[in-house]
Amino acid sequence: MSTTIFDDLIEVVKAHxxxxxxxxxxxxxxxxxxxxxxxxxAKCMQQRGHDINDDGCRRRWxxxxxxxTRDRTLRRIQGTPPLRSSCAKYFNSLxxxxxFLDDYKAYLFLS
Numbered sequence: 001m002s003t004t005i006f007d008d009l010i011e012v013v014k015a016h017x018x019x020x021x022x023x024x025x026x027x028x029x030x031x032x033x034x035x036x037x038x039x040x041x042a043k044c045m046q047q048r049g050h051d052i053n054d055d056g057c058r059r060r061w062x063x064x065x066x067x068x069t070r071d072r073t074l075r076r077i078q079g080t081p082p083l084r085s086s087c088a089k090y091f092n093s094l095x096x097x098x099x100f101l102d103d104y105k106a107y108l109f110l111s
């Protein structure tokens with residue numbers, strides 16, 4: 001079975017927690033560590049045969065993460081998966097984000 005760009009992106013981003021773990025030192029700073037991580041992610045994606053730069057990786061990741069967050073919320077409210085889901089195929093692969101999304105909500109609430 002061949003992997004899609006999203007399968008690869010999830011796998012590569014998962015290896016770079018500075019992108020999604022708000023508890024990591026340097027997460028809050030918009031700059032060097034996160035920027036270097038996106039460049040490394042883009043390089044890895046290119047090595048896997050995808051024609052994408054760091055900005056493209058970032059945009060695709062943000063869309064995927066937003067869709068996952070929305071679907072996760074709907075599943076909690078409705079008790080079942082949403083009828084129309086843009087990330088249903090990747091829902092289980094993105095479950096590693098759950099503790100970090102919960103931390104992020106708490107962080108926003110306390111800010």
